[in-house]
Amino acid sequence: MATWKRTRGFWGSVILAFAFFAVVEWLIASGMLNIFYVNTLFFMAINVMLAASLHLIIGITGQFSIGHAGFFAVGAYASAIMTMKLQLPFAVGVLTAGVAAMLAGLIIGVPSLRLKGDYLAIATLGFGEIVRIALLNIDYVGGASGMTVTHMTTWPWVFACLLVTLLVIANFTNSTHGRACISIREDEIAADAMGINTTYYKVAAFVIGAFFAGIAGALYAHHFYIIQPSNFGFLKSFDILIFVVLGGLGSLSGSVIAAVLLTIVSTFLQNYPETRMIIYSLVLIFVMLYRPTGLMGTKELSSLWKWRKTEGGVNHGGKNTVA
Amino acid sequence: MAAKTPLLKAENVGIQFGGLKALSGATMELHQGELIGLIGPNGAGKTTLFNLLTGVYVPTEGRIMLGGETLNGLPPYKITRKGISRTFQNIRLFGELSVLDNVKVAYHAHARHSMLSSIFRLPSHFRGEQEMEEKAIEFLNIFQLDSVKHEKAKNLPYGQQRRLEIARALAAQPKVLLLDEPAAGMNPQETKELMKLIAFIREWFALTILLIEHDMSLVMGICERIYVLDHGQLIAEGTPEQVRSNPKVIEAYLGEEVS
Ligand SMILES: Nc1ncnc2c1ncn2[C@@H]1O[C@H](COP(=O)(O)OP(=O)(O)O)[C@@H](O)[C@H]1O
Ligand SMILES: [Mg+2]
Numbered sequence: 085m086a087t088w089k090r091t092r093g094f095w096g097s098v099i100l101a102f103a104f105f106a107v108v109e110w111l112i113a114s115g116m117l118n119i120f121y122v123n124t125l126f127f128m129a130i131n132v133m134l135a136a137s138l139h140l141i142i143g144i145t146g147q148f149s150i151g152h153a154g155f156f157a158v159g160a161y162a163s164a165i166m167t168m169k170l171q172l173p174f175a176v177g178v179l180t181a182g183v184a185a186m187l188a189g190l191i192i193g194v195p196s197l198r199l200k201g202d203y204l205a206i207a208t209l210g211f212g213e214i215v216r217i218a219l220l221n222i223d224y225v226g227g228a229s230g231m232t233v234t235h236m237t238t239w240p241w242v243f244a245c246l247l248v249t250l251l252v253i254a255n256f257t258n259s260t261h262g263r264a265c266i267s268i269r270e271d272e273i274a275a276d277a278m279g280i281n282t283t284y285y286k287v288a289a290f291v292i293g294a295f296f297a298g299i300a301g302a303l304y305a306h307h308f309y310i311i312q313p314s315n316f317g318f319l320k321s322f323d324i325l326i327f328v329v330l331g332g333l334g335s336l337s338g339s340v341i342a343a344v345l346l347t348i349v350s351t352f353l354q355n356y357p358e359t360r361m362i363i364y365s366l367v368l369i370f371v372m373l374y375r376p377t378g379l380m381g382t383k384e385l386s387s388l389w390k391w392r393k394t395e396g397g398v399n400h401g402g403k404n405t406v407a
Numbered sequence: 408m409a410a411k412t413p414l415l416k417a418e419n420v421g422i423q424f425g426g427l428k429a430l431s432g433a434t435m436e437l438h439q440g441e442l443i444g445l446i447g448p449n450g451a452g453k454t455t456l457f458n459l460l461t462g463v464y465v466p467t468e469g470r471i472m473l474g475g476e477t478l479n480g481l482p483p484y485k486i487t488r489k490g491i492s493r494t495f496q497n498i499r500l501f502g503e504l505s506v507l508d509n510v511k512v513a514y515h516a517h518a519r520h521s522m523l524s525s526i527f528r529l530p531s532h533f534r535g536e537q538e539m540e541e542k543a544i545e546f547l548n549i550f551q552l553d554s555v556k557h558e559k560a561k562n563l564p565y566g567q568q569r570r571l572e573i574a575r576a577l578a579a580q581p582k583v584l585l586l587d588e589p590a591a592g593m594n595p596q597e598t599k600e601l602m603k604l605i606a607f608i609r610e611w612f613a614l615t616i617l618l619i620e621h622d623m624s625l626v627m628g629i630c631e632r633i634y635v636l637d638h639g640q641l642i643a644e645g646t647p648e649q650v651r652s653n654p655k656v657i658e659a660y661l662g663e664e665v666s
Contacts, residue, residue, distance in 0.1 A: 252526050255525055255526050255527075255528055256522070256525060256526055259520075259522075259525035259526075259532060259536065260511065260512075260515050260518045260520070260525070260535070260536065260539060261522045261525055262525075263504065263508055263511055263512050263515070264512065264515050266501065266503070266504060266508075267501045267504065267512045269503075270500075270501035270502055270503055270504060271499045271500070271501060271502075273463070273483075273499060274495065274499035274500070274501065275501075275512065276482070276483040276484050276487075277461060277463070277483050277484075277487060277492070277493055277495075277499075278484075278487060278492070278512055278513040278515070278516075278575065278576075278579055279484050279487040279488050279492075279513065279515065279516035279579050280484055280512065280515060280516075281484050282484065288522065334503070382503055
């Protein structure tokens with residue numbers, strides 16, 4: 085009974101998620117959702133995965149990493165090599181993408197997470213650029229002209245990967261391991277003094293985030309027919325960073341909402357890239373002025389709901405503390 | 408007394424920051440169950456000694472021992488797990504976390520459920536989290552913080568933040584508890600209650616406590632022995648009566664009392 089109460093919200097969300105899956109699957113199968121909308125939907129899901137994975141690193145653990153497109157690229161190319169060069173099934177490509185990005189995360193994370201603040205930002209920025217320039221110069225993966233990739237990304241794949249990403253990140257965050265990461269964000273010296281192995285958790289968050297960015301890369305590569313190093317430049321890292329900052333540092337639902345909204349905006353402005361950057365900048369300036377903590381602050385959608393229900397109780401608790 | 412091996416021991420410990428010798432030749436012994444005071448004027452090096460004992464700084468001279476084990480060079484989180492935990496002079500709570508979660512973080516090292524069990528929501532995750540919750544609430548009850556357990560730590564009034572820091576340090580389940588000016592900023596009534604609380608937790612958890620206090624009169628009542636620091640040197644050690652009448656101590660504190 086108690087277990088049911090505790091997990092009621094969880095099962096409710098699962099049922100909602102599968103209803104959403106079935107409806108979209110039916111819309112696609114019946115041809116009612118044209119290719120433009122399907123593209124937008126897939127791109128939205130990929131962006132949500134990127135946003136959620138970077139949220140774990142920046143929003144939860146407080147490590148300012150700005151080379152996330154590097155992991156996205158590693159995943160895209162690793163999976164394309166598996167399916168296109170080695171003729172292996174898509175599933176192998178997806179898994180390899182995650183693992184390759186994870187290894188990249190480990191290699192870059194272990195030395196650079198000892199650095200603080202600005203240094204970490206510079207190191208991850210450098211990593212993103214190194215990946216892009218390396219791909220540009222490796223003939224095996226097509227250099228500047230990139231690789232052509234067969235279309236293999238389907239709605240069930242996109243949905244499953246998105247669901248797993250969100251579940252893993254939410255479950256990790258809502259556990260003692262997630263609290264350890266948040267304590268590092270809040271005060272690293274105090275976290276250390278309370279017995280938290282700060283390096284371990286910083287690397288763990290970094291590596292899990294890299295893994296899901298890699299998976300997103302595999303979905304991306306097998307949807308858009310061609311991948312080129314120029315898809316994975318600093319501007320892509322910057323886009324992902326905006327999702328996280330705009331959504332509210334520390335809020336998973338905020339990052340998800342920001343990724344969805346900005347994907348819609350940028351899809352409709354696809355043919356006017358200059359206008360797109362101007363609108364992006366204006367949106368950012370607006371948010372910084374009127375909601376400096378982002379759309380959601382550190383709150384989650386679920387807590388907004390709870391807060392409404394217990395508003396009286398919280399105030400009452402506050403009154404008790406005066407005495 | 409001399410025959411018993413001390414629980415925590417500092418041998419000629421010191422540290423130099425650039426040209427400044429913040430602390431030198433500090434020798435100190437804490438025995439199981441003792442409540443010891445560490446006093447001295449502002450800037451004497453008290454917090455620096457805490458930072459050395461907890462691994463925030465590595466001593467440039469001397470040796471720190473817990474039981475029979477040398478602690479020099481261990482990172483703070485390992486020293487905490489071996490049994491020394493602390494509070495900070497400038498409160499360092501996890502502001503955005505709830506009061507309850509602040510305590511849970513300190514209990515983390517004692518949690519047995521793995522990262523994978525949490526990600527996949529295995530039974531061991533629920534059992535582990537449940538146990539943490541119960542333990543954390545136990546500590547909050549002792550410190551009368553259970554009524555505010557869902558408040559963000561940063562929203563607590565000052566006195567409660569100080570108490571929460573002690574509760575959090577205890578949740579790490581230390582053998583030795585280091586308290587850095589826990590009464591700073593409290594009014595006389597709050598201070599009196601705090602000192603009672605410290606005496607109580609010492610009995611209840613069979614703790615050994617080292618208490619930094621800037622105000623000499625505070626520690627006189629509850630500590631059995633007192634160390635006095637001035638200008639990075641230990642200038643006196645003894646019972647409250649011995650320390651109070653020590654001319655060196657009176658001299659060190661002369662300029663202080665006026666300000
Ligand atoms: N990290 C540091 N770098 C340089 N000087 C320091 C550092 N930490 C402490 N000090 C110096 O060491 C001396 C003792 O400081 P502290 O231990 O904080 O004194 P207390 O806690 O007794 O008031 C002060 O002069 C302080 O400026
Ligand atoms: Mg101090």
